[in-house]
Amino acid sequence: MTAAPAPLPSGIAAHVASYGGTRWLDTLPELLAGLCARWGLEPGRPFTGGSCSWAAPVRTADGAHAVLKVSWPHRESRGEAAALRHWAGDGAIRVLAESAADSAMLLEACDPGTKLRDHDSPAEERLVRAARLLSGLHGREPRAGLGLERIVDVMDEWAELVVRRMAEFRPGYDPHLVAAAVELLRGLPRSAGREVVVHGDFNPGNVLAARRMPWLAIDPKPMTGDPGYDPCPLVMQVDPPMRHPEPDKVARHRFGLVADIMGEPADRLAAWAFARLVESAFDLLNVGRAADAEAAIAKARLLADQAGV
Structure with a gap:
């Protein structure tokens, strides 16, 4: 049974809301629960960085580590998966799975991940x-x-x-x-x-x-x-x-x-x-x-x- 995903960090939520993303914020918990159930993910605590997305480390059904990212659907986020696939892991993170309708991606984990x-x-x-x-x-x-x-x-x-x-x-x-x-x-x-x-x-x-x-x-x-x-x-x-x-x-x-x-x-x-x-x-x-x-x-x-x- 998948754990309930933690909510979006308050600073990111405030930023999304300031740009008109309140409705998306309201639907996010249900969306996250559905994605975790569909992909068989156990989510961890969300990352606090970024400004327009929910992202957290997850464990997949086969025990692998990955990252689930769900973006507030806005203009700048639309091409993210296409660009990452264009780079094909050569200098950028890899896409493992995508649900374009949900603005969601399962990404490879980046360890140690120091910025x-x-x-x-x-x-x-x-x-x-x-x-x-x-x-x-x-x-x-x-x-x-x-x-x-x-x-x-x-x-x-x-x-x-x-x-x-x-x-x-x-x-x-x-x-x-x-x-x-x-x-x-x-x-x-x-x-x-x-x-x-x-x-x-x-x-x-x-x-x-x-x-x-x-x-x-x-x-x-x-x-x-x-x-x-x-x-x-x-x-x-x-x-x-x-x-x-x-x-x-x-x-x-x-x-x-x-x-x-x-x-x-x-x-x-x-x-x-x-x-x-x-x-x-x-x-x-x-x-x-x-x-x-x-x-x-x-x-x-x-x-x-x-x-x-």
């Missing part, structure tokens, strides 16, 4: 490891029929949202800075030198230490397009540059380090990060998180010069 963010090694060493992993993910050429959204289409939508929200919220941000971000969101995807499957959320909490490979990526929010889209959260969250006495120099050096490994221009990576941070600020404003929005704008200002703004 790159928490790993006891120097920041630059962690950046190098992650950049090599990301470069490997980008090295697998997209095939027809993946069904993933294109970065160029999504960025056009984001640019329009930034313009609209600037007029709606009037947050007092430098209009030149905002206009530059809008221009980059529209222009960068169209000037890409190659097209890859991007991870979409390559932050240091989504890179885990493993036994099968030294590091594995989890939780993609994939699209196809410019590889330069991906490094922003990695560079800005591994020992954040803002914590240092000269954050602009630290950020410039680290974007250069990652750029050399990826084979991309450092100023292009910085431009992508600048544009993404400005867009993120307006997304945060839209859900009432003004302090977090101001922090995102401060990071964008830090990168403006390197981004050519």
